[in-house]
Amino acid sequence: MTNRYLVPLCSGLFFANWIAIDANAQASTKASVQSHIAAAKNAAYEPGNDLTVLYDTVCAPASSGSGPKEPNIQAVPETRPPEKGPRAEWRTEPGKAFDNLYYIGSPFQSTWAVTTSDGIILIDSGYDYSVKELVTEGLKKLHLDPTQIKYVILTHAHNDRFYGAKYLQETYKARLIMSEADWNVIAKTLDPPELKPKKDMVATDGMKLTLGDTTLTLYLTPGHTPGTVSVLVPLKDGNERHVGAVWGGINPDVGRYGVRYFPNMEETFKTWIASAKRFQDIAAKANADVYITLHPFYDKALDKLHALNFRKPGGPNPFVSKDNLNRFLTIIRECTEAQLARISS
Incomplete structure (x- = not known):
């Protein structure tokens, strides 16, 4: 065979091989995405513990036609209460979940009060426009x-977590606790000074x-923000003792309100996955059996509060479920793994 035929033949074989490799890689990536989505979906529903809204939210970017996209980091935060739509109804009645844990949040953003023998610890503050009614009056x-x-733990530097904190700081002289990384975020954001x-x-x-x-334990679990805080909380329910786990965010977030948290989506996803794996292990070793939600619609927390009004003496507390906590963190981890696999294609 002459060289003039050999060169085109070799080139053709090279490109054919490259196309085959690329097709195999795409097929492998698709299989990986689908595998993680399937694992998350498998964890999304058990009778009495419906986490399908969480699954729909965190797995949606990986399932979409376009895949995960970076948000508009320069978007200006919303500072006024919604006037229309379901979120305009931000008021809800407070409730008691455990002997030392009370819900004083809205239907959309959680604020929890942990009572102790020497005062109250809040987990997040809610918005500035709701803090007086939901927290003080609640x-x-x-x-x-x-x-x-006495203390307010701020799980991360987003407005639904800290806009009400200044009021609590000035009105009650409450000490605010947040990670160094997220204090730095607040200093730089487009949020109103x-x-x-x-x-x-x-x-x-x-x-x-x-x-x-009472002693709470705080852990740094970055990925939703650079310094997201998750918390273990000892709980009392009559003579029973439980351990609650606050997972400090939902979606992995590359940046928001004028501040880039991570260099790119890949780094964001890897960070959130590592944090979820670590906290899942921490929660398991602590024998945690209660998920303490940041957003009550993800785990039907308000329905559980309502159900407690009908609890029979000695009956089970609907918040207690080690399986529910594990499934929640599994969905977070698997959906984020799916997003990572999707952008790696």
Whole structure:
């Protein structure tokens, strides 16, 4: 065979081989995406513990035709209460979940009050426009004293978590606790300066927060923000003792409100996956059996609060489910794995 025929033949074989390799790689990526989505879907529903909304939310980017996309990081945050649509109805009644854990949030954003022998620890503050009614008045409805708020743990630097914190800081002299990374985020965001609280305590990984007879443990679980905080909370239910787990975010987030958290989506997803794996292991070792939600619609928390009004003496607490907590974190991890696989194609 002459060289003039050999060169085109070799070139043709090279491109054919390249096309075959590319097709195999795409097929492998698709299989990986589908495998992670299937694992998340398998964890999404059990009778009495419906996590399908969480699955729909976190797996949606991986399932969409276009795949995960970077958000508009320069978008200006919403600072006014919604006037139309379901989120305009931000009021809801407070409720008691455990002897030392109370819900004082909205139908969409959670604020929890942990009561101790020496005061109250809040987990997140909610918005500035809702904090007086939901937190101050909510505690009073539960026959708790808002002046006893001693600490507010801010799980991450998003407006639904910290816009109400300045009011609590100034009104009750409550100490605010957030990771160093997220304090730095707040300093740089496009959020209105008048809604930013004064920097206070810094949460560190494994930090113990003790107030009276109760000790909470804080962990740094970045990925939703650079310094997302997750928390283990000891809970009391009559003579029973439980451990609640607050997972500090939902979706992996590359940046928001003028601040880039991570260099790119790949780094964001890998960080969130690693945090979810680690906290899932931490929760298992702590024998955690209660998921303490950041958004009640993901785990039907308000339905569970309502169900407690009909609980028979000695009956089960609907919030207690080690399986539910594990499934929640599995969905977070598997859906994010699917997003990572999707952008790797």
